Amino acid sequence: MNAHAGNAERAENNVEYRIAHLQERLAAGELGELGMRVEPRGSAVAVMGTVPTAHCREELLRAVDEELAGLAVHYDIVVAEAAAPDHPEEVA
Amino acid sequence: MIRVAAVGDIHMGLDSQGLLRPAFDTLPDCADLLLLAGDLTRHGTPEEARVVAEEVAGLPVPVVAVLGNHDHHDEKPEEVAAVLSAAGVRVLEGQGMVVEVDGARVGVAGTKGFGGGFVGRSGSEFGEPLMKEFIRYTRRCADGLRTALDELAGQGCGTRVALTHFSPVPDTLAGEPPEIYPFLGSYLLAEAIDTAGADLAVHGHAHAGTEHGMTSGGVPVRNVAQPVIRRAFSVYHLHGHEEPTTASASAGAFG
Numbered sequence: 001m002n003a004h005a006g007n008a009e010r011a012e013n014n015v016e017y018r019i020a021h022l023q024e025r026l027a028a029g030e031l032g033e034l035g036m037r038v039e040p041r042g043s044a045v046a047v048m049g050t051v052p053t054a055h056c057r058e059e060l061l062r063a064v065d066e067e068l069a070g071l072a073v074h075y076d077i078v079v080a081e082a083a084a085p086d087h088p089e090e091v092a
Numbered sequence: 093m094i095r096v097a098a099v100g101d102i103h104m105g106l107d108s109q110g111l112l113r114p115a116f117d118t119l120p121d122c123a124d125l126l127l128l129a130g131d132l133t134r135h136g137t138p139e140e141a142r143v144v145a146e147e148v149a150g151l152p153v154p155v156v157a158v159l160g161n162h163d164h165h166d167e168k169p170e171e172v173a174a175v176l177s178a179a180g181v182r183v184l185e186g187q188g189m190v191v192e193v194d195g196a197r198v199g200v201a202g203t204k205g206f207g208g209g210f211v212g213r214s215g216s217e218f219g220e221p222l223m224k225e226f227i228r229y230t231r232r233c234a235d236g237l238r239t240a241l242d243e244l245a246g247q248g249c250g251t252r253v254a255l256t257h258f259s260p261v262p263d264t265l266a267g268e269p270p271e272i273y274p275f276l277g278s279y280l281l282a283e284a285i286d287t288a289g290a291d292l293a294v295h296g297h298a299h300a301g302t303e304h305g306m307t308s309g310g311v312p313v314r315n316v317a318q319p320v321i322r323r324a325f326s327v328y329h330l331h332g333h334e335e336p337t338t339a340s341a342s343a344g345a346f347g
Contacts, residue, residue, distance in 0.1 A: 035299035050319030
């Protein structure tokens with residue numbers, strides 16, 4: 001392996017760039033998802049946010065599994081709540 | 093008293109059909125109008141817009157919307173707006189509309205708005221043409237909002253609401269990474285709201301933000317992004333002035 005090949009391999013395995021590529025995929029792909037927080041936490045990666053539907057959650061998990069394969073991932077994904085509010089706010 | 097229901101960032105796709113309709117069907121009991129604060133779709137396709145349209149079609153309260161950045165992604169915002177309009181939604185961009193509630197005139201002025209950042213941490217019209225156009229575009233949005241609010245005052249609206257997608261203030265972005273604030277809103281929107289006056293400013297866009305904020309002129313701001321409010325919509329009770337005030341006199345006079 002020459003020095004340049006080694007650099008390329010290191011960049012390919014660079015967790016920060018892999019996170020960036022995942023976020024690009026989430027934005028540009030089927031999900032159109034820009035609101036997900038994806039951050040390194042220790043030796044793992046945390047994925048946090050709210051998705052509109054259960055289907056979106058499945059798609060998100062699939063994308064993360066593929067883009068961050070081999071890394072430990074902590075998920076905190078909420079599906080948006082669709083219930084009517086139980087009280088108003090008096091704006092004064 | 094005016095009862096304003098609002099939600100943004102519902103991000104509807106073809107798998108979203110019927111999700112919000114049961115909650116929207118309760119609106120006649122709790123609200124006089126429904127505001128939609130942009131990002132109604134995921135990619136801004138007419139097909140996704142039809143899902144949104146079906147969700148609100150035939151509601152017995154007026155529905156007023158602005159588009160968000162997601163609703164522009166497919167580069168067909170006019171088609172998205174047309175689909176919503178056909179379902180009875182009034183889509184605003186630099187415009188206002190008046191709703192009559194028990195004889196009181198309620199004005200809603202709307203613009204998508206755009207980014208640029210907040211005082212002391214904002215972009216400016218300098219340098220590359222793209223950078224200058226970025227800020228000029230935000231300024232045009234803000235100018236349209238101010239003009240619409242002024243016109244609503246002239247039309248005798250005792251209560252006025254500013255509806256945007258991007259945020260006018262940093263308060264309601266708390267929880268978002270500070271580094272991305274310039275992509276989430278602009279002080280130009282708040283300056284327009286404070287100059288023309290309003291009883292409430294409603295926006296979306298910042299999913300990790302917080303619900304409550306205020307402009308420096310004292311206008312309450314609410315981030316109604318669905319991930320923030322964690323329900324189908326929020327309801328705000330406004331106790332606006334029954335007599336119209338001039339735009340210059342009203343700035344900061346409400347609280």
